[in-house]
Amino acid sequence: MDRRNFLRLGAGGAGAAAVGLALPACSPMTPTPTSVYSAGVASGLHSPTEVVLWTRVEPALAPGVTSVTWEVADSAGFGTVVASGTAPVSAASDHTVKVLVGGLDPDRSYWYRFSTGAADSPVGRARTMPVAGAAVGSLKLAYASCQCYANGYYGAWRDVATRDVDAVLFLGDYIYEAGLIQLLGKVRDESFETVTDLAGYRSKYKLYKSDPDLQAAHAAHPFVPIWDDHEIVNDYDRTIFTTEPARAAAAYQAWFEYQPVWPIDGTRIYRDLPWGDLGHLFMLDTRQYRDPHRGGAPLYGTRDITTFETAAGRSILGADQRSWLTGGLAAAEAAGTTWKVIGNQVLIMPLRVRDDDTPAARAADPSLPLHAGAYTTANFDTWDGYAWERDLLLRSLADGSIRNTVFLTGDYHAWWQSPLTPDFDDPAAPVVANEFAAGAISSAGGANNENVLYGDAVLAPFAPRPAYIDGLNNGYGLLEADASTLTVTYLKNDAQFAGSVPVPRVRFTLEAGDPNATQELL
Numbered sequence: 001m002d003r004r005n006f007l008r009l010g011a012g013g014a015g016a017a018a019v020g021l022a023l024p025a026c027s028p029m030t031p032t033p034t035s036v037y038s039a040g041v042a043s044g045l046h047s048p049t050e051v052v053l054w055t056r057v058e059p060a061l062a063p064g065v066t067s068v069t070w071e072v073a074d075s076a077g078f079g080t081v082v083a084s085g086t087a088p089v090s091a092a093s094d095h096t097v098k099v100l101v102g103g104l105d106p107d108r109s110y111w112y113r114f115s116t117g118a119a120d121s122p123v124g125r126a127r128t129m130p131v132a133g134a135a136v137g138s139l140k141l142a143y144a145s146c147q148c149y150a151n152g153y154y155g156a157w158r159d160v161a162t163r164d165v166d167a168v169l170f171l172g173d174y175i176y177e178a179g180l181i182q183l184l185g186k187v188r189d190e191s192f193e194t195v196t197d198l199a200g201y202r203s204k205y206k207l208y209k210s211d212p213d214l215q216a217a218h219a220a221h222p223f224v225p226i227w228d229d230h231e232i233v234n235d236y237d238r239t240i241f242t243t244e245p246a247r248a249a250a251a252y253q254a255w256f257e258y259q260p261v262w263p264i265d266g267t268r269i270y271r272d273l274p275w276g277d278l279g280h281l282f283m284l285d286t287r288q289y290r291d292p293h294r295g296g297a298p299l300y301g302t303r304d305i306t307t308f309e310t311a312a313g314r315s316i317l318g319a320d321q322r323s324w325l326t327g328g329l330a331a332a333e334a335a336g337t338t339w340k341v342i343g344n345q346v347l348i349m350p351l352r353v354r355d356d357d358t359p360a361a362r363a364a365d366p367s368l369p370l371h372a373g374a375y376t377t378a379n380f381d382t383w384d385g386y387a388w389e390r391d392l393l394l395r396s397l398a399d400g401s402i403r404n405t406v407f408l409t410g411d412y413h414a415w416w417q418s419p420l421t422p423d424f425d426d427p428a429a430p431v432v433a434n435e436f437a438a439g440a441i442s443s444a445g446g447a448n449n450e451n452v453l454y455g456d457a458v459l460a461p462f463a464p465r466p467a468y469i470d471g472l473n474n475g476y477g478l479l480e481a482d483a484s485t486l487t488v489t490y491l492k493n494d495a496q497f498a499g500s501v502p503v504p505r506v507r508f509t510l511e512a513g514d515p516n517a518t519q520e521l522l
């Protein structure tokens, strides 16, 4: 059971047992397929000469099909086919198909489709990346996270599909493994059953990918997906690979089967994607390597940080990923790359609501934990639980004079913006980066936000104070950059309504070389 939802149900007066008894029998998890390509098509951003293509062939509607042909063309009308081939289809991968197409030209769109002979797939757009260091004028990205199917409709994805963007970053919680989270705001049918095995995780992807708006976004743009916790189970850390190894392996297998990502090395998903001389994307994995959370976390509310969370060496990235990231950021700066964009699962801005780390308090007690005080995320699931490593990473930006770094973040089902410094208890510490955390595609927000159970996003007296907070809306973020300016726009809607269209509500602007973001309400 998801502890936070357990709490919410209990707080509603029902009590866990009563709620358990009240749950209906499982509703059908996967809609009856209506087409051979019932999960749509997708592409993944991969390299300057390669793209990843993805689809799934529905075995009930294509019996006996053991391969598909694929074609890549230079136009949506398939004027010239520039690459083609066949790919196997089998139950071993749940009839998903993945192709790495090479030999393409850099920095341009291609169009692709699959065929069984009897049935052609929809056409999708793929894209190659610019060559690292090449002159590039613009970078446009949509970014999103947290798409609980039961909690809402995918109007945000319908809007993303119409946008002129190079690619879409997906920052985690593509599925929700737990049934009870649906009760935070259930507007669509999804099984209450919590999935724990390969068939269960696969059924989640089939359900979520049955949505036409999500399919439209995937067909329109290449994705760069990373996972967060709900692709396995709420708030996991690296101990899950010893406590529930079969479950974790099943969850990761299903993720790789259903995402347009070409494996790099085992289950490694952190990777960097250079964007010419203009930008460099770093996609993190703050889940599978993270050190364990402190035991005995309260169900909700705030909690004092201790030397457990602040211990030197404690890591959310793991040592290999940390040196990859700090080294990559330094190399991007040295190469003259303007914008460093970090795709990040959980908030790196502090969520401290009581500051106990005053100069007087520290003078009186030098053994105070780093950044002492009370924090809203009571189990320290965000970077707050890894305070030493956060300061180390941000200090590396200051020490290396690494400019123009932005974190794009998901997880919290709320909208935030905050300047980041290497020591937020030092008023003289420089701003070295900015975080732009966008709200959920559809997962419940506002009073029903699972994370608000850890403390109210809007009312809490944060210290330091974020520059922008909105805990109410759904939607996605839009990043647009050229050599002089980077803007992030928050487009918001209410996913409880099927027709709700995201509209731009606030835009943040960074000028290259100046770490101070400006904010304009729209």
Ligand SMILES: [Fe+2]
Pocket (backbone or CB within 6 Å): 146, 147, 173, 230, 411, 412, 413, 443
């Ligand atoms: Fe989420």
